Amino acid sequence: xxxxxxxxxxxxGGSRGIGAAIALKLAEDGADIAIxxxxxxxxxxxxxxxxxxxxxxxxxxxxxxxxxAALEAAVNEAHHKLGRLxxxxxxxxxYSMDTVDTLTLEEFDRVMFIHVRASFVAAKAAxxxxxxxxxxxxxxxxxxxxxxxxxxxxxxxxxAALTGLTKALARDLGSREITANIVQPGSTDTDMNPAxxxxxxxxxxxxxxxxxxxxxxxxxxxAFLAGEEGRFITGASLxxxxxxxx
Ligand SMILES: NC(=O)c1ccc[n+]([C@@H]2O[C@H](COP(=O)([O-])OP(=O)(O)OC[C@H]3O[C@@H](n4cnc5c(N)ncnc54)[C@H](OP(=O)(O)O)[C@@H]3O)[C@@H](O)[C@H]2O)c1
Numbered sequence: 001x002x003x004x005x006x007x008x009x010x011x012x013g014g015s016r017g018i019g020a021a022i023a024l025k026l027a028e029d030g031a032d033i034a035i036x037x038x039x040x041x042x043x044x045x046x047x048x049x050x051x052x053x054x055x056x057x058x059x060x061x062x063x064x065x066x067x068x069a070a071l072e073a074a075v076n077e078a079h080h081k082l083g084r085l086x087x088x089x090x091x092x093x094x095y096s097m098d099t100v101d102t103l104t105l106e107e108f109d110r111v112m113f114i115h116v117r118a119s120f121v122a123a124k125a126a127x128x129x130x131x132x133x134x135x136x137x138x139x140x141x142x143x144x145x146x147x148x149x150x151x152x153x154x155x156x157x158x159x160a161a162l163t164g165l166t167k168a169l170a171r172d173l174g175s176r177e178i179t180a181n182i183v184q185p186g187s188t189d190t191d192m193n194p195a196x197x198x199x200x201x202x203x204x205x206x207x208x209x210x211x212x213x214x215x216x217x218x219x220x221x222x223a224f225l226a227g228e229e230g231r232f233i234t235g236a237s238l239x240x241x242x243x244x245x246x
Contacts, residue, residue, distance in 0.1 A: 003227040005030035008082045010075055012036045012065060012122060013092025015044035017190030018139060021215035022089050023047050024054075025223045032057040034078035036071075036092065038064045057082060065092050065118035066110070075125035087226045088126040090119040090138040090162075095192050097151040108154045115158035116165065123169055127178060134178035135226050136169055138162050139218070142186040142241040148206060159184070163237055170235030179234035181225050186241020188213040208243025 009026045013019035014035025023033050024047065033051045037044040037060060044060035051058035059081055063074040079085040096111045098104075123136050143152055144159030162182055169180035187203040189195040195212035204210045221240050224230055239245055 003029045003223075004087075006084075007031040007086040007226075008034070008078070008084050009087035009089060009226070010034045010036075010078045010085060010122070010126060011089040011091055012071075012118065014047060015040040015060070017192060018185065018188060018215045018218045019089070019091035020047050021219040022091060022222050023058075024050055025216065025219035026087065026089075026226060027051040027054045027056040027058070029223055029227065030056070031087065031226075032082050034059050034061065034074075034082060036061050036063045036065075036074055038062065038092075065114040068117065068121045071118055071121050072125045075122055075129070079129045084131075085126055085129045086131075086133065087135045088122055088130075088137065089222060089226075090122055090136075092118065093139065093192070096154045098154065099151050100153050103153050108157075111154035111158050112161070116161045119162060119165060123165070123180070127169075127173055127176075130176075130178055132177035133231070134173070134176070135230070136166075136173070136178065136180040137222055137225050138166055138180075138182045139222075140166075140182045140184040140237070142184045142239050142245045144184060145237070145239065146245045149202075166237070167235045174234055177231075179225070179230065181230075181233060181236045181238060183218060183221055183225070184237055184239040184241065185213060185218045186239070186244040188215060188218060190215055203244070206244045207241070208246050211242065213240065213242055
């Protein structure tokens with residue numbers, strides 16, 4: 001038996017980047033997979049195909065994290081189509097950079113809704129369907145703990161808020177043997193933050209290991225938390241950033 005045989009995982013933002021790597025890793029470990037996407041339908045279909053080639057079932061659901069009712073419905077749809085729900089990974093995210101003097105309320109709300117409100121909505125819907133051994137894993141950021149440059153009001157606030165949500169979920173769900181944890185990546189080579197981007201050298205200069213992480217590095221930690229070995233880890237913030245915050 002592989003570690004996640006007979007488990008079902010629901011991953012928001014599973015069409016690209018870190019979420020896609022998590023979908024593939026959890027499938028490799030034996031889980032059936034539901035992913036969400038907003039615009040990258042072709043990429044989402046590629047991930048579904050890759051999961052199926054691993055011998056697991058997969059579905060992709062188009063749902064915007066801004067639409068709470070649709071997100072709740074997507075969690076229920078995954079449970080209905082795949083038969084159960086064991087692992088929720090809140091990975092969908094957007095980068096937003098603006099300083100407090102020009103950041104609009106609309107942009108602040110958008111980032112908070114996509115990262116924080118949607119993670120609450122998905123966790124509430126998923127927890128109602130999970131049994132003992134359930135896992136809620138949210139992808140935060142090392143920028144939720146240390147803010148090393150200006151322009152991060154919306155992004156850093158939202159990722160820091162995910163830590164509070166995670167701790168509260170851990171307290172609410174622990175008696176049901178459901179864990180909740182936050183994984184905080186640092187610079188990771190994806191469309192959001194390419195290793196050859198304009199600001200990449202500055203990021204590398206902050207790191208103890210001066211290179212970008214790969215999405216599969218983050219996926220490995222998520223898989224550990226999702227597996228049996230992670231059963232007593234809850235309410236934890238796990239930073240995986242090549243030592244940038246050290
Ligand atoms: N890359 C980094 O350096 C880094 C560092 C720390 C934390 N993170 C966090 O890691 C997570 C994944 O980031 P990434 O680097 O993999 O980004 P990415 O490559 O840009 O992928 C973003 C994913 O989120 C989805 N998404 C975007 N807006 C959405 C919305 N409104 N509703 C639902 N899904 C939405 C995208 O779907 P579509 O393509 O279909 O739109 C895509 O699947 C994010 O939470 C990010 O904040 C990333």
